Amino acid sequence: MSEIGIIGERDRVLCFMAAGFTVYEASPDDTEKAEKTLREAAERSAILFITATLAEALHDSVARYDHAATPAIIPLPESGGGLGTAAMKRAVERAVGADIVFRD
C-alpha cells in the first residue's frame, strides 16, 4: 500500500502515468462508479491526488479519509487552486476559530 496514485478525469491525469504515478480514471458525472474507484484507489495508495472537479463531486467520500494517517487524499494543485487552499482554510477555521492564515 505504498504507491502514489492519482484519480480523476482521463485527460487530466493521463500525463501523471509518465511520472510514475498509478492512474485511476474516474468521471465526476458517474459518481457511483467513481466512488468505487476511489475506494479501490484508497486501499492501494499511500498518497492519492485527486482532481478538483472529482473531489467536489465525491466530497463526502473523500472526507472519510481525513482522520486516518493513510491514505492522504490531496487535491491536485492547479491554476487558481481553489480547492486545496479552501480545505486548509477550513482546517484553520476549525482549529483556531477564525482564519488567521489565508485572509488576504
Next chain:
Amino acid sequence: MAEIKVNPTRMELKKLKGRLATARRGHKLLKDKRDELMKQFLDIVREAKVLREQLNDRFSMIDARFAAAAATSDSRMLTEALMLPGRQGKLTVSTRNVMSVNVPVFHYEAPDAGTEGGLNYGLAFTSGELDDAVAALTDATDELIRLSELEKAALMLCDEIERTRRRVNALEYIMIPQYETAIRSITMKLDENERGNTSRLMKVKDMMLAEEIAKRKAQSGDADEDEE
C-alpha cells in the same frame, strides 16, 4: 448544571478534593498541549500554503503544456505513449509523532533516469510539449509529496486540536465547577453538623447544671429542715 450527589462525609470530601486536584492538573496540562498543538499546526499550515501557491503556478504551466501536446498530436498516439507506466519510484511511509499525533512521513526515492532522459516513450510520434510537461511533472514530484505530507499532518492536527479544546473546556466549565460545588456543599453540611453538635452539648451541659443545682437546693433544703 447537574450536581454531583454525594454523602456528606469526610471520606467523600477527601476523595473529591483529590479528584479536584487531578482535574486542575489535567486542565493545565491539556491547555499547554492545546497551545503547543496550535503552534505546530500553524507552522505546518503556513509552510503548506507557500508550497501550494508555488505548485499552483507550476501546475498551470504543466497543464498548458500537456494541453498543447494533446492538441498537436494524435490522441491515440498520446495515450499509447503514456500508457506504459514506467519509472515508478519507491515510496516508503513512516510516521512522526507530533504531540502524540502520528502524522505520516513520506520518503520518496526517485527512479534512475534511464535512456532518453527517463522518458518511457519514443520521441518520434510525440511533440516536444509532452516531453516538457512530463519533465516538469517529474521535477514537481518531490514537492507534491512534501505538500501531501504537510496537508495531511495539518488535517490530523486540526482534529486533535478540536478534541483537546473540547476536553479543556469540559474540565474548565463543567468538571471543576461541579467538584467545587460538591466540596462546598459537603463542607457546609459538615460545619452545620459540627455546630449542631456544639449547641447540643451546651444544651446538655445546661440541663446537667440545672439538675445539679436543683439537687443541691434540695439537699440544702433538707439540711435546713434538720436544723429546725
